[in-house]
Amino acid sequence: MSPAEHADAPAAAPPADPARLAEAFRLFNQVSEELASAYGALERQVERLTAELAAANAETARLREEAERNRRLTAMGEMAAQLAHQLRTPLAAALLYAGNLEKPNLPEDTRLSLAHKTVERLKHLERLIQDMLLFARGEVLGRETFAVSDLLAELAQTFEPLARARGVDFAVGTAPPGLEMTGNRKALAGAITNLLENSLEAVPVGGHIALGVTAAEDRIAFTVKDDGRGMAPEVVARLFEPFFTTRAEGTGLGLAIARGVARAHGGGIDVESAPGLGTEFVLTVSRGSPVEPME
Ligand SMILES: Nc1ncnc2c1ncn2[C@@H]1O[C@H](COP(=O)(O)OP(=O)(O)OP(=O)(O)O)[C@@H](O)[C@H]1O
Ligand SMILES: [Mg+2]
Numbered sequence: 001m002s003p004a005e006h007a008d009a010p011a012a013a014p015p016a017d018p019a020r021l022a023e024a025f026r027l028f029n030q031v032s033e034e035l036a037s038a039y040g041a042l043e044r045q046v047e048r049l050t051a052e053l054a055a056a057n058a059e060t061a062r063l064r065e066e067a068e069r070n071r072r073l074t075a076m077g078e079m080a081a082q083l084a085h086q087l088r089t090p091l092a093a094a095l096l097y098a099g100n101l102e103k104p105n106l107p108e109d110t111r112l113s114l115a116h117k118t119v120e121r122l123k124h125l126e127r128l129i130q131d132m133l134l135f136a137r138g139e140v141l142g143r144e145t146f147a148v149s150d151l152l153a154e155l156a157q158t159f160e161p162l163a164r165a166r167g168v169d170f171a172v173g174t175a176p177p178g179l180e181m182t183g184n185r186k187a188l189a190g191a192i193t194n195l196l197e198n199s200l201e202a203v204p205v206g207g208h209i210a211l212g213v214t215a216a217e218d219r220i221a222f223t224v225k226d227d228g229r230g231m232a233p234e235v236v237a238r239l240f241e242p243f244f245t246t247r248a249e250g251t252g253l254g255l256a257i258a259r260g261v262a263r264a265h266g267g268g269i270d271v272e273s274a275p276g277l278g279t280e281f282v283l284t285v286s287r288g289s290p291v292e293p294m295e
Contacts, residue, residue: 005065014115024189026225059234061076069126087128088125090125091125093117093121094118094122094125097117099116101118110242128251140176142184143182143184144185145181145182146181147179147180148176148180148213149175149177151160151175151185151188151192152172152211154173155172155193158193159196159211161199161271162200167205167208168203168208168209169209170210172210173211174215179215183234184265186262188263189255189284190261191262192224192258193229194220194257196211196224198254199225202230202279203227207226208227209224210223218288219284219286220284220286220287225280226279226280227278228278229276230274230275230277231273231275231279240256241256265285268285269281269282269283269284
């Protein structure tokens with residue numbers, strides 16, 4: 001090593017003082033132990049907080065479930081009250097008519113008329129109960145594959161005579177050729193029939209009702225358009241509520257059921273209406289409909 005190199009070399013470290021080293025080690029150990037114990041405490045705190053969070057989550061889930069159950073019970077309670085109200089009116093009328101039948105010396109035509117009215121009210125009751133059952137949750141619909149043109153033809157056949165009898169023009173569009181879908185044909189026919197019946201109730205003599213169908217990708221849309229009285233926004237807002245009706249003879253379940261059927265087919269119902277101008281309902285379904293339980 002040259003003297004110059006020697007001069008550049010760093011000064012050697014002073015000899016270690018064993019006492020200070022020992023002290024440094026002791027301190028180091030002490031700090032390590034403190035750190036380890038702090039870490040342990042932290043870990044326990046994290047564990048406790050995690051457990052608390054899990055408990056809070058479980059409580060939230062329980063509360064949510066309870067709220068949902070209460071909501072269902074309230075809805076059921078309201079429905080039961082409405083149903084009782086709906087059942088009471090025709091039942092009271094039927095009882096009244098039937099009671100009158102017991103009167104002695106009734107002329108034959110009066111007796112017949114009373115019997116007829118009794119049966120009418122009882123039929124109304126029966127229909128109400130059938131509709132209720134259809135509306136009830138969890139109804140599982142069967143499925144089949146059918147030509148949409150067949151469904152349209154069936155609807156035309158049942159509805160044409162009704163429209164003619166009321167002096168209403170009824171036009172049916174044509175389905176795209178070869179268009180098929182999978183779903184519950186009977187339930188769909190029932191849902192579309194209700195839309196047609198609603199239109200028939202809303203149009204005057206000489207009015208027009210048109211049933212059409214269009215297909216796009218995997219969806220099919222059935223449209224029912226009328227130039228009837230239309231609806232005010234506050235009626236549109238309540239359309240799908242079970243038992244909402246503006247007709248003395250209506251059960252108010254028609255649209256609630258129709259929407260349930262559309263939803264069970266992976267679709268829904270849209271409506272556009274203007275008072276005095278008319279109404280258009282569009283019921284969409286998915287072509288390869290899942291057909292889920294009705295809501
Ligand atoms: N095309 C329409 N034009 C005018 N109002 C309509 C039309 N469709 C439905 N409505 C209104 O919506 C209400 C509810 O219809 P919905 O089919 O649910 O019951 P409803 O026809 O009264 O009774 P139901 O169908 O159970 O016999 C009707 O009472 C009516 O006021
Ligand atoms: Mg109806």
